[in-house]
Amino acid sequence: MNFDDVAIIDTDVLVIGGGTAGPMAAVTVKERYPDLDVTLLEKANVKRSGAISMGMDGLNNAIVPGHATPEQYVREITIANDGIVHQPALMAYAQRSYPMIEKLDSWGVHFQKDETGDYDMKKVHHLGTYVLPMPEGHNVKKILYRRLRRHRVKVENRYQATRLLKDTAGNVSGMIGINTRTAEPIIIRAKAVVMATGAAGRIGLPHSGYLFGTYENPANSGDGHAMAYHAGADLANLECYQVNPLLKDYNGPACAYVTGPLGGFTSNAFGERFIECDYWSGQMMLEFFKELESGKGPVFLKLDHLAEETIQEIETVLHTNERPSRGRFHDGRQVNYRKRMVEMHISEIGFCSGHSASGVWVDETGATTVPGLYAAGDMASVPHNYMLGAFVYGQICGESAADFAQQRSEFELDKTLIEKELIRLRAPLERADGIPPEQMEYKVRRLVNDYLQPPKVSRRMEIGLERILSVRADLPLLKAGDAHELMRAMEVHSIVDCAEMAARASLYRTESRWGLYHYRVDFPETDEQQWFCHSRLYKDESGAMASGTRPIAPYIVSLGEDKDAYNQLRVKQAANA
Amino acid sequence: MPIANHHSAVPVTVDADKCIADKGCTVCIDVCPLDVLWIDESTGKAHMKYDECWYCMPCEADCPTDAVTVNIPYLLR
Numbered sequence: 339m340n341f342d343d344v345a346i347i348d349t350d351v352l353v354i355g356g357g358t359a360g361p362m363a364a365v366t367v368k369e370r371y372p373d374l375d376v377t378l379l380e381k382a383n384v385k386r387s388g389a390i391s392m393g394m395d396g397l398n399n400a401i402v403p404g405h406a407t408p409e410q411y412v413r414e415i416t417i418a419n420d421g422i423v424h425q426p427a428l429m430a431y432a433q434r435s436y437p438m439i440e441k442l443d444s445w446g447v448h449f450q451k452d453e454t455g456d457y458d459m460k461k462v463h464h465l466g467t468y469v470l471p472m473p474e475g476h477n478v479k480k481i482l483y484r485r486l487r488r489h490r491v492k493v494e495n496r497y498q499a500t501r502l503l504k505d506t507a508g509n510v511s512g513m514i515g516i517n518t519r520t521a522e523p524i525i526i527r528a529k530a531v532v533m534a535t536g537a538a539g540r541i542g543l544p545h546s547g548y549l550f551g552t553y554e555n556p557a558n559s560g561d562g563h564a565m566a567y568h569a570g571a572d573l574a575n576l577e578c579y580q581v582n583p584l585l586k587d588y589n590g591p592a593c594a595y596v597t598g599p600l601g602g603f604t605s606n607a608f609g610e611r612f613i614e615c616d617y618w619s620g621q622m623m624l625e626f627f628k629e630l631e632s633g634k635g636p637v638f639l640k641l642d643h644l645a646e647e648t649i650q651e652i653e654t655v656l657h658t659n660e661r662p663s664r665g666r667f668h669d670g671r672q673v674n675y676r677k678r679m680v681e682m683h684i685s686e687i688g689f690c691s692g693h694s695a696s697g698v699w700v701d702e703t704g705a706t707t708v709p710g711l712y713a714a715g716d717m718a719s720v721p722h723n724y725m726l727g728a729f730v731y732g733q734i735c736g737e738s739a740a741d742f743a744q745q746r747s748e749f750e751l752d753k754t755l756i757e758k759e760l761i762r763l764r765a766p767l768e769r770a771d772g773i774p775p776e777q778m779e780y781k782v783r784r785l786v787n788d789y790l791q792p793p794k795v796s797r798r799m800e801i802g803l804e805r806i807l808s809v810r811a812d813l814p815l816l817k818a819g820d821a822h823e824l825m826r827a828m829e830v831h832s833i834v835d836c837a838e839m840a841a842r843a844s845l846y847r848t849e850s851r852w853g854l855y856h857y858r859v860d861f862p863e864t865d866e867q868q869w870f871c872h873s874r875l876y877k878d879e880s881g882a883m884a885s886g887t888r889p890i891a892p893y894i895v896s897l898g899e900d901k902d903a904y905n906q907l908r909v910k911q912a913a914n915a
Numbered sequence: 916m917p918i919a920n921h922h923s924a925v926p927v928t929v930d931a932d933k934c935i936a937d938k939g940c941t942v943c944i945d946v947c948p949l950d951v952l953w954i955d956e957s958t959g960k961a962h963m964k965y966d967e968c969w970y971c972m973p974c975e976a977d978c979p980t981d982a983v984t985v986n987i988p989y990l991l992r
Contacts, residue, residue, distance in 0.1 A: 382947070382948040382949070382950065383945050383946055383947075383948075385945065385946055385973075386946040386947075386948060386971075386973040386977070387948050388948075391946075391948055391971050391973055392971055392972055392973060392976070495945075496950065518950060519950070546988075546990045546991045547990055548988050548990040548991055549967070550949065550967045550968055550969055550988075551969075551988065551990070551991055552969075555948055555969060555971070556948075556949060556967070556969055557948045557949060587991050588987075588991060589969075661971075662971075662972050662976075663970040663971070663972055663985060663987060666970075666985075666986070666987055667987050667991065667992075670987055670992045671992070771916055771917055771918055772916060772918075773916065774918060776921075815916075817918065819918075822950060822964075822965060825950075826967075
């Protein structure tokens, strides 16, 4: 099939990814300019897609007046990220956080309120109070879906975007992809594109060995990171991996956010608290990792000291929201929160700004470094964004993309790029035999675990990069038996891209930072002289993967005396203990 | 390279007596984020065709006849 055989769909704003940020972006465009045509493309089905398919049990970063200020939040997240943040982007989030909560509230999303009707805020972070429980948060996706219908957003389910298109001047102008059930190619020409494709959650292999038992929704395979890279966009700080404390063998978080305010905590084998604060940061993960590997390991979630009614409350939240199969997992092993502590472990690595800080670089308007392309949610570089950040940046990107589309003049698509992509999309189905996607995926993800999982060692990562590149050389051998396997094959391309990015970004920054996330054993110190900067990863003019630096924009909020707070997370032992 | 068949026990089970996929229902198939549920051509009922499950549960929660059960994949149990 050639360029002229593929029907081209026209739209004003294309949103790729229908999870959390994507629907908000699409609705925002329609709220701003009802006459603009908006298409929302989703690899699964927008009714139940993305990181919150079964809902969410709380806001982890709510800045509610009377409990916290935007300045306090920006300060804490800057400290938690060892200073490497774009504060204007954090501030844009912080200022819109509360209006977004009120908007979601008016849409029917239920947040926990106290007896006076105020939001029932909880302290989980090291310094400030930002957690707002939503025990009835299982209906978020339904509420978003109703909004999409009301605003007549065109929804295209079961389409996988594989490459962004550009015009002859280099502006992003749409996408090419495939229908995941028929393998038919699809081309959408758009005046502006918002990407919201989620984390790169299938780079590493879960300890269970089950390819789809990842922390992130495995549909989030890093397609957006790969597409943005190939379109020439900058990615930032990819060496700042996401690594999470999870239940051993189950992909659910131990949920300090849920259990912490109720008295649960992360403990060592002796039932002792060893970290002051369970809020997820690289520094906390380093203490977690040290305890796990020590004679006091492994690490546990301790709830067995709590009262019966408290445990029931925890079970109700944890077993009905976000990861509802958790109860079944415990039942299978006869684990009861009342009787014993629950074993924990650390997750596979990923790129996810939702909890960490890496992703496609965006500024405070949601703009990437490529004109016409915006990014929101777990794939974009605004740190610790979580669900509320996905909504806020979905909104910001919707506004920016709508304005860009309004002003865009006529353009011509770059046909050579499309012809090349059509060949790549056809190849796995046309081969008589070859390597099934599952096998190649297992191999590259196993290599990521063996060579790239922190603690990071330079020589080991160099060998890992070499081995990942040898899998890259095998990509033309991918064989797909049907349209479904073709989707998986194209995901393997993204996974290999992300694995190479993880290796190169980690080798580039020759210091340690962000606790465990970028703990380089042979460069154990943080080097503020050389490395107080963002790292960039991008495709250079020769098509090679290149690295560089980006200066930190001047802070708009100073850090003050708390600046080292996240480096003191270990519980202090009395001198005579 | 030639390709072999590869068997695995899948985590999602569908009660064929309760499933109404043969009457046109596609709810579980539509909501699966990984698109692993398909109609079995021989029975007309839904079944798990690919062992690529996130055990996330929309298929079970949204099924109008309670025909779907999500189990934890064997490797994790």
